[in-house]
Amino acid sequence: MSKITINQQVVETDHGSTILEASRRAGIHIPTLCHLEGHPAIGACRVCLVEVEGAKALVPSCATPVSEGMKIQTASRRVREARRTVVELLLSEHEGDCQYCDRAEECELRQLAFDLGIREARFAGATNPIVIDASTPALVRDSGKCIKCRRCVTVCNEIQAVGALFPQRRGFATVIGPAFAGSLDSVACVQCGQCAAVCPVGAITESSQVRAVWDAIDDPKKHVVVQTAPAIRAALGECFDYPPGTLVTGKMVSALRQLGFDAVFDTNFAADLTIMEEGTELLERLRSVLDPRAVGGDGSAARDGKSARAALDPKPGSNGGSAHGAARAVALPQFTSCCPGWIKFAEYFHPELLPNLSTCKSPQQMFGAVAKTYYAANAGVRPEDVVVVSVMPCTAKKFEAGRPEMRASGVRDVDYVLTTRELGSMLKAAGIDFAQLPDGTMDSPLGISTGAADIFANTGGVMEAALRTVYEIVTGSPLPTKDLHVRPIEGLTGVKEAAIPIAATTPEWAFLKGVELKVAVAHGLANAAKLIDLMRQGKASYHFVEVMSCPGGCIGGGGQPRFTTDEVRLARIRAIYQEDEGKPMRKSHENPDIDRIYRDFLGKPLGERSHELLHTRYERRARV
Numbered sequence: 059m060s061k062i063t064i065n066q067q068v069v070e071t072d073h074g075s076t077i078l079e080a081s082r083r084a085g086i087h088i089p090t091l092c093h094l095e096g097h098p099a100i101g102a103c104r105v106c107l108v109e110v111e112g113a114k115a116l117v118p119s120c121a122t123p124v125s126e127g128m129k130i131q132t133a134s135r136r137v138r139e140a141r142r143t144v145v146e147l148l149l150s151e152h153e154g155d156c157q158y159c160d161r162a163e164e165c166e167l168r169q170l171a172f173d174l175g176i177r178e179a180r181f182a183g184a185t186n187p188i189v190i191d192a193s194t195p196a197l198v199r200d201s202g203k204c205i206k207c208r209r210c211v212t213v214c215n216e217i218q219a220v221g222a223l224f225p226q227r228r229g230f231a232t233v234i235g236p237a238f239a240g241s242l243d244s245v246a247c248v249q250c251g252q253c254a255a256v257c258p259v260g261a262i263t264e265s266s267q268v269r270a271v272w273d274a275i276d277d278p279k280k281h282v283v284v285q286t287a288p289a290i291r292a293a294l295g296e297c298f299d300y301p302p303g304t305l306v307t308g309k310m311v312s313a314l315r316q317l318g319f320d321a322v323f324d325t326n327f328a329a330d331l332t333i334m335e336e337g338t339e340l341l342e343r344l345r346s347v348l349d350p351r352a353v354g355g356d357g358s359a360a361r362d363g364k365s366a367r368a369a370l371d372p373k374p375g376s377n378g379g380s381a382h383g384a385a386r387a388v389a390l391p392q393f394t395s396c397c398p399g400w401i402k403f404a405e406y407f408h409p410e411l412l413p414n415l416s417t418c419k420s421p422q423q424m425f426g427a428v429a430k431t432y433y434a435a436n437a438g439v440r441p442e443d444v445v446v447v448s449v450m451p452c453t454a455k456k457f458e459a460g461r462p463e464m465r466a467s468g469v470r471d472v473d474y475v476l477t478t479r480e481l482g483s484m485l486k487a488a489g490i491d492f493a494q495l496p497d498g499t500m501d502s503p504l505g506i507s508t509g510a511a512d513i514f515a516n517t518g519g520v521m522e523a524a525l526r527t528v529y530e531i532v533t534g535s536p537l538p539t540k541d542l543h544v545r546p547i548e549g550l551t552g553v554k555e556a557a558i559p560i561a562a563t564t565p566e567w568a569f570l571k572g573v574e575l576k577v578a579v580a581h582g583l584a585n586a587a588k589l590i591d592l593m594r595q596g597k598a599s600y601h602f603v604e605v606m607s608c609p610g611g612c613i614g615g616g617g618q619p620r621f622t623t624d625e626v627r628l629a630r631i632r633a634i635y636q637e638d639e640g641k642p643m644r645k646s647h648e649n650p651d652i653d654r655i656y657r658d659f660l661g662k663p664l665g666e667r668s669h670e671l672l673h674t675r676y677e678r679r680a681r682v
Contacts, residue, residue, distance in 0.1 A: 062128040077119035077130055078106055088132050089141070089170050091148075091258045092207040093120045095623050097216055102208045104144050105170065108132045116140055142174045150181040151230075152259065153188055153202030159260040164620055166258035167205060186231070193241035195460050196249035196265055196453040204261040206232050210253035217609060219584035220403065222247040234261075246406040246681045248583070250399035250607040251453030251477075251616020264453045264617055267474045268484055274445045274474070275318040281437070282445040283321040284314050285425045285504075288329065289451040289515035289612040290478050292633035296619035297482030298492040303629030305637055308497020313485050314449075315498060324500045325448070326507030328425035329514045329523070331655070332396065333646035335672055336418045337528045338663035340392050340602055341567075347390055349569035389413040391578075391593075391600045394520050396420045398458035399607030401676060403583050408590060409678035417673040419471075421514065422448050422455055423464050425504065426471030427671040432659045433504060434467075441467050448475045451515075451615030454607065466671045477617025506651045509638030516631045517581035517611035518547035518554060521604040525558060525577070526645045532560055532567045542644055543635075550610060550624060552585035553578065555600070581606040581614075 060073045064086055071080035076099065081088050091103035099120035107116040111129040116137065119130075131137060149171060156168060163169075188202035206225070211234060214223045222245045226233045236245040254262045274282050295304040314322045395401060395416040404411050419427070425448075430441040437444075448455060458464070459472040476484070485492060500506070510526050513519030522544045529537045536542065537558075546556040555578040562571040578600045580586040586605045592598040608614045610627035613634065643649060660668050 060124050060126045060128075062124050062126075062130065064130045065132055071124055073126075074123055077108055077110075077117075077122050077124055077128075080124050081119065081130075081132060086132055088119050089173070090120055091166060091170070091205065092209060094209055094212050094256060097212055100208055100212070102206065103148075105141055107137060107140050107144070109134050109137050138174070142176060145171055145174055146176060146180050148205050149176070149179065150183060151185055152205055153185060153200075154259075155203075159203070160263040160266070161260035165260065168259075184230075186233070189235075189239075191235070191241045192265060193243035194247065194249055194265070194457065196251060196456040197242060197247075197254060197262060198265050199235065199242065199262050200260060201233065201235065203259050204234050205259055206234055207258060208234065209256040209258065210234065210262060213252045213256050217582050217584055218248070218250060218252060218403075218607065219587045220246060220248055220250075223253060246679070248399040248402040248406070248607065249454045249457045250583075252608060253616075254453060255614075255616045255618065255620060255622060264477050264480065265456060266480060267456070267476060268480050271447055271474050271476060271484070274447070279443065280445045281320050281439045281443055282318075282447060283323055283429055283433070284319045284447045284449060285323045285325045285328070285422070285429075286310060286314070286449045287325045287422070287451055287515070287612065288512050288519075288634065289615060289618070289630070290449050290481070291637065292515065292613060292630040293451065293478050293618050294482060295492075297479070297485070301629070302626040303631075303633040305633050306492075307637070308499070309492060309495040311498035311500060312495040313490050313492060316490050316495075317484060317488055319447070321501045322498070323425070323429070323504040324507050324511075325421050325425055325450075326511035326514070327504045327649075327651065328421035328428065329511035330507055330646035330649045330652050331424050331428070331672070332418055332421050332514075333510060333523050333527050334652060334656075334663045335424075335668060336392075336394070336416050337524050337531070337646075339416055339418065340524065340528060341531070342664065343390055343392050344573075344601065345569065348573065351569075391603045392416055394604045396514065396520055397454075397606050397612075398452070399454040400583065400586065400605040402454065402457070402679070403586070403607065405676055405679040406681050407587070411590070412676050412678070415676055417669075417675070419464070419672055419674050420455075420458065421511075422450065422475075423458065423471050423674070424672050426459075426464070426473075427466040428655070429504065430467035430469060430471065431671060432655060436503075441469050445474070446472045448472050449478065449481050450475055451478055451612045451618045452608070453477060453616040455617075463674050478615075478619060479617055482619070503651045503654065506649060507641075508646055508649050509641035509644035510646045512634055512638045512641070515612045515634045516548070517550070517606050517609075518544070518579045518604065519611060519634070520606075521547055521577055521579050521602065523646060524602070525575075527647045528575075529558065529560070530645065531647070532562050532570055534563055535561075536645075541639065547577065547579045547604075548631075550581075550627060552582055553580050553589050555579070555598075575602065576600045577602045577604075579604045581611055582609045583607055 069084045090106040101118040101121040106119040108119045109131040191199040291307040295306040393415050426446045434441045456475045464471045510523035547554045558575040560570045560573045580589045613630035614627045
């Protein structure tokens with residue numbers, strides 16, 4: 059520990075921590091526009107300058123480690139004037155359009171300028187040409203608003219290992235963007251939106267579909283239904299100044315009804331449906347490899363997980379895996395397919411894994427396919443007149459909804475996708491007093507769900523939900539863990555793993571008796587890449603792997619209210635587990651409406667109609 063003095067306050071802090079970290083722990087605010095929690099400082103913005111006794115110049119607090127006896131001033135006249143000058147220079151190059159900007163009151167630069175008392179432009183001069191990049195369905199870049207803070211570069215390269223954004227050129231001419239000043243659709247961008255989530259200004263935002271949704275609601279010929287992802291209920295309240303992690307499920311339902319949607323449904327229903335399909339698929343893959351009675355199965359490889367490494371090696375002549383259905387069912391480990399950012403990452407960077415991806419569509423797309431077939435028929439509405447709107451924590455869902463293969467009903471499964479932030483803006487535009495709303499309930503039949511569906515929002519949640527059902531199908535008993543939770547795969551550790559002994563009791567599942575089901579969870583695509591490398595090197599082996607693009611899972615999605623720190627992520631995660639634990643049904647196979655849709659419409663998991671509507675295929679994508 060080191061004793062230092064900050065603004066005449068004696069502070070004891072960890073030796074080696076930075077001045078910024080020590081100040082925040084002591085409750086002393088130092089502004090910054092480039093720093094990201096948990097990542098090495100780059101000192102790009104120079105807003106966090108402080109005065110250290112004995113130093114010749116002001117130092118960046120984010121990059122300066124403390125030392126014993128250090129005396130620091132965070133708000134001296136010299137510091138205040140330096141910060142003010144830095145922000146004024148940033149403003150001189152920033153084409154703000156504050157009255158129209160998507161960031162509006164959330165703009166960190168605007169708030170900092172106000173806090174520093176800046177009321178007029180002191181510097182005027184040349185600015186770089188403005189480029190608007192709207193080339194992708196998910197994101198819009200506005201170079202005129204970029205302040206070169208490099209947060210997007212950090213998140214894209216270090217957290218996501220995608221590398222779509224880089225600083226180019228030098229000095230005043232510096233540009234942050236894809237290589238060779240290209241557009242986002244010209245590079246391997248997975249459209250996860252983490253860049254938009256960390257951008258302090260409005261330089262990267264989601265591509266808004268709010269106007270299109272309003273037009274659909276106002277069209278009397280359209281039957282407009284909305285589905286809400288599990289993560290929304292633990293984050294939407296932040297748009298209305300509720301603390302992070304406040305559950306607002308009932309108020310959200312009432313608000314959506316007031317907006318004018320014809321029916322309010324829950325993506326959680328489709329999450330339960332996903333577990334039935336994906337869990338059955340996992341069991342069939344295990345059967346294909348483990349059961350001596352299965353064609354080609356001898357039970358010797360997957361029993362100890364060794365087949366996992368073999369499956370990661372593309373076979374000679376393989377196209378990277380564009381096959382569908384039974385041809386893909388022998389590949390282990392099985393990877394989850396709920397996250398469109400992860401799917402696109404695999405298509406770009408790991409096409410050898412495409413046979414390992416579950417063929418299941420995401421819950422969003424399953425819901426759309428069911429809404430335009432099963433629901434439309436029961437409601438007496440033509441599929442082409444049903445408009446499906448999704449509210450998602452994710453910007454990549456906008457890309458996913460537009461994939462050409464997502465048209466199982468003959469029309470597009472999902473028409474429009476709103477982020478949590480976009481829904482918040484719609485509610486404000488409609489003048490809805492969110493705090494005063496009563497608690498509403500979802501419509502039936504696509505609104506009933508279990509606690510297993512809720513935890514899809516959290517990293518590790520899809521895996522735990524699948525284990526709850528798969529274990530009980532095989533053994534006839536509930537998962538033998540406290541409160542049905544699998545603790546080793548919870549929390550914010552980047553890569554997590556667990557091993558579940560399977561005590562099969564019936565002849566049908568005898569081939570699983572004595573098997574220890576090995577599972578792993580990764581969140582943040584850089585962590586997924588590390589996990590894949592470990593498996594390829596033979597240092598780890600699994601039967602089932604969950605990957606989520608965003609840190610913390612969907613609760614930390616690129617479309618969630620800003621700014622998302624680990625503290626915020628943990629608050630949202632706790633809320634989601636609270637929602638799960640409060641449900642009378644906590645396993646997907648217990649959902650009576652899931653039983654009904656199979657009995658009346660789908661037939662059975664992995665059946666012919668299920669494959670037609672609920673499953674899909676993926677493709678190798680070329681990287682520039």
